[in-house]
Amino acid sequence: MRPIQTYQIPEVYARPGALSELSKLIKRFNAQRVLIVTDTGIVQSGILDVTVKALKGSHFELLIESGIQSEPSTSLVDALFARVQDFNPDVVIALGGGSPMDVAKLLAVMIRQGGDAVSYLFPDAVKTKGVPVIAIPTTAGTGSEVTPISVLTDDNDGIKKAVVARELIPEIALLDAHLSLRLPAHVTAYSGMDALTHAIEAFTSTRAHAFSDSFAREAVRLIIGNLRDAVHSGMQEESRHLMLLGSFYAGIAFTNAGVAAVHALAYPLGGLYDVPHGLANSLLLPYVMAFNKPACAAKYHELARVAGITNGQDNSSGAEVLIRFVKNLSREIGVPEGLHKLKIPGVALPGMAQSAAGIKRLMNNNPRPVSAADAEQIYRHAYGSALATT
The missing domain is CATH 1.20.1090.10 (Dehydroquinate synthase-like - alpha domain)
Incomplete structure (x- = not known):
């Protein structure tokens, strides 16, 4: 008999224009400080500007980290954690393709649990649920908005590895086709x-x-x-x-x-x-x-x-x-x-x-x-x- 194990599915908002729901969704977590994790491509495309505009008038303290690279490494995550841990966000918005989402998901756990990125590459390393994550995919590809996986390149050997833990699954996935039109x-x-x-x-x-x-x-x-x-x-x-x-x-x-x-x-x-x-x-x-x-x-x-x-x-x-x-x-x-x-x-x-x-x-x-x-x-x-x- 084949064993079956299933994972939770995030709450999903899927419609063109769904970004208009973002401010309301953040308020559900009683958030005061919001971190957006994204990459330079999203900045250059104007998608970040559109996202920030959707939050206008919401009075959140906002920190934007837009330096996520394709195929992110453990050292990149560590450097990002060092910059954001004092900000101590109440919500993390993962905006972009698989790389920003994978980084944001692990970072949300590190904010609560501490440690360095390499230590999470070992089985059962994730011990606690992280800061709530709202994932906004701008590419129709990785599925990272629903997965318990964060893929990183281990700087020790140059090999891509995965952190796998159900605690990495975002709370909310927001799918807005208007954002992917810019790709x-x-x-x-x-x-x-x-x-x-x-x-x-x-x-x-x-x-x-x-x-x-x-x-x-x-x-x-x-x-x-x-x-x-x-x-x-x-x-x-x-x-x-x-x-x-x-x-x-x-x-x-x-x-x-x-x-x-x-x-x-x-x-x-x-x-x-x-x-x-x-x-x-x-x-x-x-x-x-x-x-x-x-x-x-x-x-x-x-x-x-x-x-x-x-x-x-x-x-x-x-x-x-x-x-x-x-x-x-x-x-x-x-x-x-x-x-x-x-x-x-x-x-x-x-x-x-x-x-x-x-x-x-x-x-x-x-x-x-x-x-x-x-x-x-x-x-x-x-x-x-x-x-x-x-």
Whole structure:
């Protein structure tokens, strides 16, 4: 009998214009001091200005930290904690993509519990609920607004690692498509493929169950049905809204079923070569799916039917339709074709494969066992060109 464990779902406000609810939501926590954690891209896009304007007249004492980098490190979190601990916020607003949200979630715990970021990378390190977090995703991708996970690069070894604790789940998720209208096409593409990866991996995970499957199916349907429009017709409010919902549902799915080999293989790319997480997942997804097909063809076929891209075929043929569709979708929305485009040296693949294969927290969820040799072969298929030797 497969054990089932579920996590709470944050209270969610999802509609275009939902940002207008922000001041009222903060007041529910009797907050006087509010910390906004975001990044320079959000500042440059004007999204931060819009968010601050939504708080105008609310008389909160406001502190803004906008220096969050892509693929944040433990030292970045420590430096941020040193700057904000005396401010002692009553509420933390996580504004942006996965990096600001992951940092804000851990920071909220550190404000209550203390310590340094590295100490939280060990099992059961989180002992208490942090300051309330209101997560406002501006990308439809990471699902961090609903997950108990904060991913950081460990400065001690350069490897991406995860803090996992139910205390990290935000209290509120606010999904406003008006904010995502400001995103550039490549960010929409990479983050959308990230969300699709979450849904597919959750659906085929060894830990999947009926609850997670229901969210994964709907996430795949929404993402496949709306990602092209969100990328190519970026000012369409409806497709942006449905992508935010698809990402949210995918986040619920993988929170409860886990992700697997795609994410394990993506970690070395991000930790060692600063490849954005969504881009790494985009490049690897169809090749991991092809590897996994012998173990989960029926599930791939089911997703193809749910997404409306096939019907009536046998499982193997239906699975092939989905794999080809995912590869073509990546190409159509501008994902680079092959790891070689990212200047990853070919000689690095065996070491990355060893590292990825050792991430058992993720690999154990994969429907087919992945050895270091298997991982290297997947990397080689994803390389997409004659392998470099330097």
